[in-house]
Amino acid sequence: MRAKQSRGFSLIEILVVIVVIGVLAAFVLPGYLKGGKTPGGKQVESPIQRGHSVECMNNLNQIRQAYQITTGADEENRPQTLDEFTSSIPTSMKRCPVGGQPYQFDPATGRVACVQPGHQRH
Template identity: 55%
Template structure:
């Protein structure tokens, strides 16, 4: 024979379900808060995870590589035609190197140039070997 629950038993079970649901919500909230804290204190921004974000990042990286390649070619041309290395990157404006091309498109930092050796490089993290 089945036994009918009393009002007291039904109320107790409802109360337990509510407490259990609140505990689950608190655990999930604490987990998400911990993930946010870990992300904000981990250092540099992570690489984009979406396909469009990765494509945009790759495009900026390619632009930086192309800028450096163009600058290096202009330095070589200057060395051949003027028989000397340019003293700064602004001297390459006659070779088509614009002011925008002398800065990293990702960080906006100017490229470094050593007039003694003719070497030019980017200081943006991840771009040092371009």
Template identity: 40%
Template sequence: MRRRAFSLVEILVVIVIIGILAAIVIPRLTGGGKDASGKPTLAPKQRAQQVGTISYVSQIQQAITMYKMDNEERLPANLQELKRYGVTDEMLIDSVSKQPLQYNPQTGEVTSPTALPGRVGNALNLPNSVQGQ
């Protein structure tokens, strides 16, 4: 009885295929690649931090809406006034840059010092229902 083994050519073909797949996938996982539009991709940890900031800003905007409903459509003078609406100190810090979120008391706009997807200028592009308009 003769045992059948892989030939050297078959093993080399498999190694080349694995190498090509790794060259495609690894940059996307580490943040060094580019997406379909040619923009550089972020590392998963950076993307998760940005998503966390977007979530916090959305919650802050909802708290501003509740504040306006309770205070005759007036905007809070600062974000600290939103503590009773569930806004915590952690939510007021950008998770990527560790800088405080910026707040404009005239417009009620909350901005992040870091570049986030879906932004218009320096403001987050949130749905109108979230912005409290």
């Protein structure tokens, strides 16, 4: 009598692998999604925080382009407030999506910046 040879994996083996992957994911994913610090002390943004950070950069770019379009080469009639040249931009885009603080505008230089820590280079 010939012994039955199995090819591939049995259902039990596949279920065991799925359970092991699930347990590992349960340990790793919350830390990944929450963000925090690495063992070396470096601050790591979660994917959601990174998305808000990119949104902040995009808002600042839109406002800077609005400033460029409004002022052009006109040095004498520079806007004095952010609202003078961002009337067509929604109010939600004039605030940092991370901290909620309004963007700061310097009328002397025309610079628009975010005050949220870590967003100074945006």
